[in-house]
Amino acid sequence: MVLKRPSATKTKDWKNVPYARGKNATPGRGLRREQAKWKRTVPELLAASDVEIVNILREDKLLVDWTGATCPICGRGTLGELVARPHKGNRLLHRCDAKCCQRYVSPVYLNPIFSEHSRAESLQKQAVLLRAKLAGTPHANAHVMFGVNHKAVERIWSNVEQARRMYVEDVEPTIEYSGSKVWADVEADEATFDKLDMTDGPEPLGDPTHPVMWEQWLGIVQRGRPRTLTLTRLCPEMAEKRAPGPGAVRKVEWKPLAERWLEDRDVVFHTDSARSYKLRVPGVIHDFVVHQKKYKKVGGKRVLIPPRYVELQTHVLPSGKHLKVKSGTQIIDRAWRFIKDRLHRSATAKAGTKLLATKIRSAQYDYWHKDDGMWAETGEMVQHIMRDVLVA
Numbered sequence: 439m440v441l442k443r444p445s446a447t448k449t450k451d452w453k454n455v456p457y458a459r460g461k462n463a464t465p466g467r468g469l470r471r472e473q474a475k476w477k478r479t480v481p482e483l484l485a486a487s488d489v490e491i492v493n494i495l496r497e498d499k500l501l502v503d504w505t506g507a508t509c510p511i512c513g514r515g516t517l518g519e520l521v522a523r524p525h526k527g528n529r530l531l532h533r534c535d536a537k538c539c540q541r542y543v544s545p546v547y548l549n550p551i552f553s554e555h556s557r558a559e560s561l562q563k564q565a566v567l568l569r570a571k572l573a574g575t576p577h578a579n580a581h582v583m584f585g586v587n588h589k590a591v592e593r594i595w596s597n598v599e600q601a602r603r604m605y606v607e608d609v610e611p612t613i614e615y616s617g618s619k620v621w622a623d624v625e626a627d628e629a630t631f632d633k634l635d636m637t638d639g640p641e642p643l644g645d646p647t648h649p650v651m652w653e654q655w656l657g658i659v660q661r662g663r664p665r666t667l668t669l670t671r672l673c674p675e676m677a678e679k680r681a682p683g684p685g686a687v688r689k690v691e692w693k694p695l696a697e698r699w700l701e702d703r704d705v706v707f708h709t710d711s712a713r714s715y716k717l718r719v720p721g722v723i724h725d726f727v728v729h730q731k732k733y734k735k736v737g738g739k740r741v742l743i744p745p746r747y748v749e750l751q752t753h754v755l756p757s758g759k760h761l762k763v764k765s766g767t768q769i770i771d772r773a774w775r776f777i778k779d780r781l782h783r784s785a786t787a788k789a790g791t792k793l794l795a796t797k798i799r800s801a802q803y804d805y806w807h808k809d810d811g812m813w814a815e816t817g818e819m820v821q822h823i824m825r826d827v828l829v830a
């Protein structure tokens with residue numbers, strides 16, 4: 439019989455083998471709210487004058503400084519200083535110096551988060567809403583707390599999510615696993631978010647015997663480096679009405695992903711026991727755990743082998759050296775939990791919609807930066823998105 443070993447008597451080996459190895463590997467530790475350093479407070483943002491709020495947001499990189507930049511409207515002239523324009527209701531605007539253009543450009547022009555139109559809230563209030571969004575306030579609460587129109591709240595919430603999606607899709611391809619001399623531990627697993635029955639609704643589509651479409655994603659992450667979480671939307675086969683789930687990733691979908699992310703990266707690759715992951719890939723040692731209970735015959739008796747979520751394994755590296763690792767998919771399992779907790783799925787975020795993908799990408803961004811100050815990170819994100827628009 440296999441007994442669970444009390445933690446106090448874990449073997450010496452167990453204690454000596456770290457869960458995450460490799461350069462920059464830090465044990466995961468969520469950001470505790472009271473430790474989050476918020477550079478700006480709500481009273482400070484609300485009390486700022488029109489000039490001050492622009493300066494604050496420029497300093498925090500949430501607005502770009504258009505002074506001296508090429509005019510984004512004509513592409514020829516240069517924009518002047520930000521000046522209050524009496525004949526434009528005293529709004530602060532840059533002006534293009536090209537003779538044929540002479541247009542005014544607002545500091546908020548093309549900004550991915552803030553907007554300006556006749557009914558937009560003041561920049562101060564929009565900044566407060568952003569601050570609330572980044573602190574994790576649900577948007578129904580923000581509407582009540584700050585007494586702003588719920589459309590304005592929704593706009594900021596949705597702008598932040600769209601911007602994150604853009605950013606994540608731009609940055610994700612630059613992620614590299616391992617890359618140090620130590621073999622790194624990388625985990626992968628799939629998650630299912632929603633399903634759609636194509637025969638529901640006024641115009642049934644597709645094959646009536648297999649009408650169910652799944653929203654399934656595959657996640658890969660290196661232990662100890664949350665910023666390496668990459669997500670790929672899978673296209674599982676259409677399923678029967680009563681199918682319990684889409685099943686594991688198929689080999690045809692896994693192969694290109696394995697080659698893209700893992701080939702020759704020198705990684706110990708941890709998964710559950712799904713067959714597709716057994717694919718041989720150069721530079722990858724596969725390590726898997728069995729999540730189901732299994733029965734085995736020992737001396738004619740049926741014996742229960744309990745599921746093993748974490749255990750020590752020894753692998754032989756191509757160099758002939760032996761490497762002890764901890765098996766298991768704790769990190770990617772927790773990443774999926776983290777993302778699902780943040781989805782707050784609305785009725786419209788259904789399988790196959792862009793909205794659901796946007797929400798998943800936005801939660802992926804949250805996971806990348808779960809240990810960072812979100813206000814400062816959002817500034818970096820805005821600068822990244824605006825870098826192509828802002829030409830000197």
Ligand SMILES: [Zn+2]
Nearest residue numbers: 509512534539
């Ligand atoms: Zn111009």
